[in-house]
Amino acid sequence: MAVMKTTRDVKGVGLSIPRPDGPEKVTGRVQYVADLQPRGLLHAKLLRSPHAHARIVRIDTSRAKALPGVRAVLTAADIPQLKKKAPTRAHAVLAIDRVVFVGQPVAAVAADELAIAEEALDLITVEYQVLPASVDPLKSMQPGAPSVADAGTEADTSEALAHSAVALKNEATGPAKAVNIAQQSRVHRGDAAKGFAESDLVLEKTYRVPMVHQGYLEAHAVLAEWDRNGLLTLWASTQGSFNTRSEVADVLGLEENQIRVIPMECGGGFGGKIRALCEPITAELSRVTKRPVRYVMTRREELEAGMPAPQVIIRLKTGVKRDGALVALDAETVIESGAFSGAVLAVSAVFLGSMYKWPAFDIRGFEVLTHKPSVAAYRAPVAPQTIFAIESHMEQIARTLGLDPVEFRRRHLIQEGDPMVNGQPWQSNGGKQVLERVAQHPFWTERAAWARSGNRDGRGRRGTGLAVGGWLGGLQPTGATVRLNPDGSLSVLTGQVDIAGTNIALAQIAASAYGVDIDKVRITTGDTDVAPVTGLSAGSKTIYTVGVAVMEAAKDARKQTLEIAAKELEASFHDLDIEDGKVVVRGVPDRSTTLASIGKKGNLYMSKIEPVLGVSHPAFSQQAPGFAAQLARIEVDADTGELTLHGFVVVQDVGCAINPLGVEGQMQGGAVQSLGMALTEALTFDDVGRLTNPSLLDYRKLTAADLPNIETIIVEVPSPSGPFGARGVGEPPIIPAPAAIANAIQDATGVRLTELPLTPERIALAIAALPAAAGPA
Amino acid sequence: MAKQILRCTVNDEDVEVLVPPYQTLLDALREELGLTGPKEGCGTGDCGACSVHVDGKLVASCLMLALQARGRTVKTIEGLAKDDVLHPLQEAFVRLGVPQCGFCIPGVLMAAAALLADNPRPTESEIRYGIAGNLCRCTGYTKMLDAITEAAGTVAGGT
Numbered sequence: 020m021a022v023m024k025t026t027r028d029v030k031g032v033g034l035s036i037p038r039p040d041g042p043e044k045v046t047g048r049v050q051y052v053a054d055l056q057p058r059g060l061l062h063a064k065l066l067r068s069p070h071a072h073a074r075i076v077r078i079d080t081s082r083a084k085a086l087p088g089v090r091a092v093l094t095a096a097d098i099p100q101l102k103k104k105a106p107t108r109a110h111a112v113l114a115i116d117r118v119v120f121v122g123q124p125v126a127a128v129a130a131d132e133l134a135i136a137e138e139a140l141d142l143i144t145v146e147y148q149v150l151p152a153s154v155d156p157l158k159s160m161q162p163g164a165p166s167v168a169d170a171g172t173e174a175d176t177s178e179a180l181a182h183s184a185v186a187l188k189n190e191a192t193g194p195a196k197a198v199n200i201a202q203q204s205r206v207h208r209g210d211a212a213k214g215f216a217e218s219d220l221v222l223e224k225t226y227r228v229p230m231v232h233q234g235y236l237e238a239h240a241v242l243a244e245w246d247r248n249g250l251l252t253l254w255a256s257t258q259g260s261f262n263t264r265s266e267v268a269d270v271l272g273l274e275e276n277q278i279r280v281i282p283m284e285c286g287g288g289f290g291g292k293i294r295a296l297c298e299p300i301t302a303e304l305s306r307v308t309k310r311p312v313r314y315v316m317t318r319r320e321e322l323e324a325g326m327p328a329p330q331v332i333i334r335l336k337t338g339v340k341r342d343g344a345l346v347a348l349d350a351e352t353v354i355e356s357g358a359f360s361g362a363v364l365a366v367s368a369v370f371l372g373s374m375y376k377w378p379a380f381d382i383r384g385f386e387v388l389t390h391k392p393s394v395a396a397y398r399a400p401v402a403p404q405t406i407f408a409i410e411s412h413m414e415q416i417a418r419t420l421g422l423d424p425v426e427f428r429r430r431h432l433i434q435e436g437d438p439m440v441n442g443q444p445w446q447s448n449g450g451k452q453v454l455e456r457v458a459q460h461p462f463w464t465e466r467a468a469w470a471r472s473g474n475r476d477g478r479g480r481r482g483t484g485l486a487v488g489g490w491l492g493g494l495q496p497t498g499a500t501v502r503l504n505p506d507g508s509l510s511v512l513t514g515q516v517d518i519a520g521t522n523i524a525l526a527q528i529a530a531s532a533y534g535v536d537i538d539k540v541r542i543t544t545g546d547t548d549v550a551p552v553t554g555l556s557a558g559s560k561t562i563y564t565v566g567v568a569v570m571e572a573a574k575d576a577r578k579q580t581l582e583i584a585a586k587e588l589e590a591s592f593h594d595l596d597i598e599d600g601k602v603v604v605r606g607v608p609d610r611s612t613t614l615a616s617i618g619k620k621g622n623l624y625m626s627k628i629e630p631v632l633g634v635s636h637p638a639f640s641q642q643a644p645g646f647a648a649q650l651a652r653i654e655v656d657a658d659t660g661e662l663t664l665h666g667f668v669v670v671q672d673v674g675c676a677i678n679p680l681g682v683e684g685q686m687q688g689g690a691v692q693s694l695g696m697a698l699t700e701a702l703t704f705d706d707v708g709r710l711t712n713p714s715l716l717d718y719r720k721l722t723a724a725d726l727p728n729i730e731t732i733i734v735e736v737p738s739p740s741g742p743f744g745a746r747g748v749g750e751p752p753i754i755p756a757p758a759a760i761a762n763a764i765q766d767a768t769g770v771r772l773t774e775l776p777l778t779p780e781r782i783a784l785a786i787a788a789l790p791a792a793a794g795p796a
Numbered sequence: 797m798a799k800q801i802l803r804c805t806v807n808d809e810d811v812e813v814l815v816p817p818y819q820t821l822l823d824a825l826r827e828e829l830g831l832t833g834p835k836e837g838c839g840t841g842d843c844g845a846c847s848v849h850v851d852g853k854l855v856a857s858c859l860m861l862a863l864q865a866r867g868r869t870v871k872t873i874e875g876l877a878k879d880d881v882l883h884p885l886q887e888a889f890v891r892l893g894v895p896q897c898g899f900c901i902p903g904v905l906m907a908a909a910a911l912l913a914d915n916p917r918p919t920e921s922e923i924r925y926g927i928a929g930n931l932c933r934c935t936g937y938t939k940m941l942d943a944i945t946e947a948a949g950t951v952a953g954g955t
Contacts, residue, residue: 053836236933684894724924
């Protein structure tokens with residue numbers, strides 16, 4: 020659709036307006052799940068497996084049940100709906116017969132106090148027969164590895180559909196009889212083998228990115244209560260209340276209209292709070308105790324048994340001509356999904372082969388199960404890991420051939436219409452624009468001077484690196500209503516969970532599309548009983564899809580308003596406009612009626628005027644890719660490997676910045692998550708599958724003291740379908756930093772690191788291993 | 797274990813409450829006194845979401861037993877605004893669009909308030925280290941730095 024034109028300037032789209040719930044957030048008044056304390060509240064705890072793989076021989080809960088204050092103790096035997104071949108993590112409410120990762124819930128307790136529930140866990144005895152575990156994905160995908168899933172369990176592809184809307188055909192190329200390969204894919208075009216034979220430079224490297232945690236500060240939490248009519252209410256910390264409702268209904272065998280999900284303030288999700296996790300067991304504890312039950316995961320439980328991002332291992336081989344012409348690409352991606360399937364295999368293949376125009380490619384992908392916590396989405400799932408590989412590779416090719424890294428990328432970067440690896444054409448995007456813009460930044464143009472300025476004490480090596488990356492943009496059907504109130508104000512209703520400040524942007528869209536100032540618009544996130552069906556807050560699609568619903572509903576409400584006014588003013592609909600809270604006839608200054616009077620007539624006893632109710636529930640198919648380029652200025656201590664970030668720049672195409680304040684916040688926050696993945700973060704496991712860093716002291720996230728200010732540069736290449744040309748904003752900024760930092764390290768020191776995180780230890784060891792002559796001048 | 801009486805001052809009011817001897821100050825504030833502004837992000841003192849002031853000093857309330865606050869003065873995020881007038885830090889956080897998910901914000905504000913009380917005109921580096929005990933996953937800290945810098949100007953300028 021065309022970009023909507025408003026007839027006069029209203030305070031709406033394009034302005035940096037602080038979110039209206041800001042005062043509630045800074046005074047501690049907003050309510051998260053753990054802040055709820057209804058009468059009769061019980062507290063839940065889960066007994067979790069200490070073993071990565073074991074058979075459950077016997078569970079004795081009798082002593083726990085006898086503890087005063089304990090109201091329920093459940094094991095899988097108490098929940099007949101549970102299936103042995105759990106298709107998803109949510110279905111594996113409590114372990115049946117076998118545990119498949121450390122931290123898997125085995126029994127559940129509800130008690131009057133949290134301390135009693137904790138004590139009860141100690142009184143449950145479980146006899147395990149420990150079995151060999153598969154903890155290394157490369158070994159786990161070989162024949163003969165200990166099996167993770169029960170035979171016949173189906174792979175779960177819903178996550179991929181929710182996030183990327185990119186389908187690939189399954190094609191088996193992995194080892195035959197490999198029990199732990201859950202999904203395989205292959206895409207190929209042309210003759211890659213012939214291409215390598217004709218190439219002047221063939222480069223092959225293996226890139227590794229470990230499991231990382233989304234790191235939301237509010238752990239998973241839920242409060243469940245059944246009423247006497249058999250209706251279940253869940254107060255949830257979720258990225259999508261309708262999705263939570265569907266999953267809980269499926270797992271527990273309930274009708275969806277038996278469940279009401281009330282989304283509370285969500286203390287961060289980043290993909291980790293899409294799928295149900297602790298909701299089904301908490302609902303069961305409430306059902307058997309007939310009391311409200313609250314479950315809040317501890318940080319240790321989050322790190323050990325949350326749903327982190329997968330480990331990704333990419334073997335990448337490229338062939339190019341001496342002049343930099345691309346010839347062939349061959350890649351094998353292993354995505355380690357932990358104990359349950361659900362990785363987004365297609366995204367990795369698309370970004371490996373589709374960012375640049377490779378004439379021939381062959382890309383195989385494997386989703387491999389291991390005895391570790393199963394994974395979920397993490398902001399642009401698998402894209403930062405994949406872009407780390409391809410953008411590290413492109414940089415090395417350019418350096419080896421003596422080509423300018425930006426010009427080399429610009430020459431081969433895709434544009435609208437170029438085919439992706441799956442044959443679908445790239446939609447309009449700002450990839451080239453962000454690359455060209457970042458290359459104008461002084462950090463880039465003055466990189467030689469920066470490099471020369473280092474090394475004064477013989478240790479400080481200075482460098483600059485950049486990378487570009489993109490996200491295809493998510494889609495999901497959604498809905499919104501816009502009502503005109505009797506005082507002339509607007510009420511917007513969606514079911515969209517507002518985590519980052521999307522509601523103010525949606526309200527701005529309504530204001531501009533209807534024709535009133537933002538202070539006349541109030542937006543509400545309804546629960547699943549009252550809101551129109553609304554999709555996930557995920558995949559960079561809230562503004563892109565719900566924004567369209569709100570825009571169309573506001574335009575619908577505007578049309579209804581003008582039709583009512585046209586009759587009253589005896590004027591043509593087409594001559595009317597909305598100005599300053601009034602419907603006016605253009606060119607006839609004294610003929611007008613107020614929005615308030617139209618709103619009032621829609622709510623008067625015996626009135627014949629219909630109440631204004633704008634409705635839209637779109638489902639559209641055009642994606643809007645969002646690209647970001649990131650630029651790092653760093654210094655590396657050549658002795659210790661310590662890396663100091665002196666500056667970091669995010670350039671991003673957002674289509675149209677509906678609320679620049681919120682857009683900048685997304686760009687800065689995404690960049691720092693990306694930098695965390697680059698520099699410090701990794702879930703590390705021992706050889707029997709136990710997490711060795713289960714605290715925020717040891718799982719190191721970046722703090723304010725580790726960082727410079729993040730500079731943001733907004734680029735606007737309008738999307739054809741988004742509201743006012745907007746594109747998704749959340750995902751792109753988490754993608755390029757690992758490659759940008761690795762490229763900067765090579766610039767500074769001459770070493771090329773291929774495994775994240777880029778720790779001082781790895782950097783120092785790599786520098787020490789350089790042949791003396793090969794070090795930087 | 798038998799509960800014991802905790803008498804202390806919380807947000808300028810004298811309180812008297814029965815708490816179990818093993819209860820943390822954070823849990824007593826949240827569960828017994830209904831002050832749910834301080835958050836539990838980790839329970840091990842690593843994230844700063846539970847930050848409060850005890851006798852004017854910044855404390856991770858998840859690491860302090862409630863009974864250790866006997867006779868002392870506790871301030872939580874609920875006590876930072878005076879009579880519904882936002883503290884300059886809170887005002888700057890709202891105006892500059894700092895909060896996203898908001899979970900870390902009460903702790904960050906208490907850390908920043910403690911910093912400015914000690915050091916009304918901190919340098920950028922002093923602000924960065926002043927809130928280095930507070931993890932935030934949404935903002936990347938840049939807007940926080942801007943807001944604290946602005947508020948520091950306001951606070952210092954006003955005195």
